[in-house]
Amino acid sequence: MRGTLSGLDRTMMERCITLAHASSRQGELPFAAVICKGGVVIAEATNRVAREGDVTRHAELLAVSDAQRRLKSKRLKGCTLYSVVEPCPMCAFPIRETGISRVVFALRSPVMGGLTRWNILEDPQLARTMPVFFSRPPEVVSGLLAHDAEAAWREWRPVLWALIKMRGCFSSEDEQPHKVTSCVTRSGTLRETWRVVTWACTDPIAKLWSRSMRRS
Numbered sequence: 001m002r003g004t005l006s007g008l009d010r011t012m013m014e015r016c017i018t019l020a021h022a023s024s025r026q027g028e029l030p031f032a033a034v035i036c037k038g039g040v041v042i043a044e045a046t047n048r049v050a051r052e053g054d055v056t057r058h059a060e061l062l063a064v065s066d067a068q069r070r071l072k073s074k075r076l077k078g079c080t081l082y083s084v085v086e087p088c089p090m091c092a093f094p095i096r097e098t099g100i101s102r103v104v105f106a107l108r109s110p111v112m113g114g115l116t117r118w119n120i121l122e123d124p125q126l127a128r129t130m131p132v133f134f135s136r137p138p139e140v141v142s143g144l145l146a147h148d149a150e151a152a153w154r155e156w157r158p159v160l161w162a163l164i165k166m167r168g169c170f171s172s173e174d175e176q177p178h179k180v181t182s183c184v185t186r187s188g189t190l191r192e193t194w195r196v197v198t199w200a201c202t203d204p205i206a207k208l209w210s211r212s213m214r215r216s
Contacts, residue, residue, distance in 0.1 A: 005141060008039055009082075009104055013145045016082045017106070017152050019046050023059070024156040027051065033059040034082040035067045035100075042079065043067040059083070060091035064098055075099045077135070084149045085170060086113040086142065092120035096127075099135035105142055106149035107170045115140060146172035 012034050019032035023046035034044040045062035049055055060083055067076055080102040081087075087095060087103065092114025095103060103121060114120040126134040150172060153161045164170060 004139070005104075005144060008036075009080075009141065009144060012036055012041075012080070012082045013104060013106060014148070015041070015044070016084055017145060017148050019044060019059075020084045020149070020152040021155065023047055024152070030084065030152045030156045031059045032084050033063040035063045035076070035079050036082070037071075037076075037079045042070055056090070058088065058091050060087050061094060064091075064094050064100075068098065075135075077101060080104060084152065085109055086115055087121070088112050089114045089118050089120055092118075095138065096120060096123075096134050100138050102139045102141065104140075104144055106144055106146045107153075107172060108142060109170055111167075111169045115142070143172065 016032050016034045020030035023032055024030040028047040028050050031047040035042045043063045043066035045059045047059050048057040068074055076098040079100050081095060081100050083105040085107045086105045086109040108116050110116050121140055122137045124137060127136045
């Protein structure tokens with residue numbers, strides 16, 4: 001766990017995870033986001049990628065857009081964004097540009113994350129070079145209710161979630177990220193076995209993922 005937490009943070013993340021469960025029941029991946037300010041929920045969203053056939057319809061982007069409309073402002077200073085999974089780079093840039101003050105997420109994304117893979121959320125150079133467009137880095141809190149977030153993904157597709165974990169796509173705060181470049185296990189003695197398993201599972205992973213994205 002990193003960052004300072006309050007009881008409100010836990011309540012908001014619980015709400016976010018509840019939305020993730022609902023997202024999977026709607027035929028989407030279990031992503032969800034909530035934006036609050038002063039303890040009041042301003043906007044919340046789940047992914048709409050499958051339902052709208054649009055890969056840009058991420059929960060964080062939808063929540064940011066809705067919050068801007070409701071507050072009648074492009075800037076979201078003083079707001080906290082909660083997300084089940086670490087925001088990707090596509091979502092991280094609008095978070096920085098709108099000036100969201102805090103970002104709280106449950107699961108890390110070592111392969112696709114806008115913090116752990118590409119450090120957009122905490123990059124000070126953006127604000128120094130383009131202060132008119134990008135605000136200072138938000139406070140980032142990670143690992144809140146990570147095991148509950150994992151449960152939402154496990155409920156969605158137990159086998160596919162196990163494969164996603166094996167490949168190191170997502171991880172909880174108390175886990176060491178898997179080595180992304182080679183996709184091997186932490187144990188050297190199992191390296192060759194893992195290569196065989198990875199090769200054997202590549203096509204099934206792609207098919208399962210594709211099939212899950214097509215469901216409505």
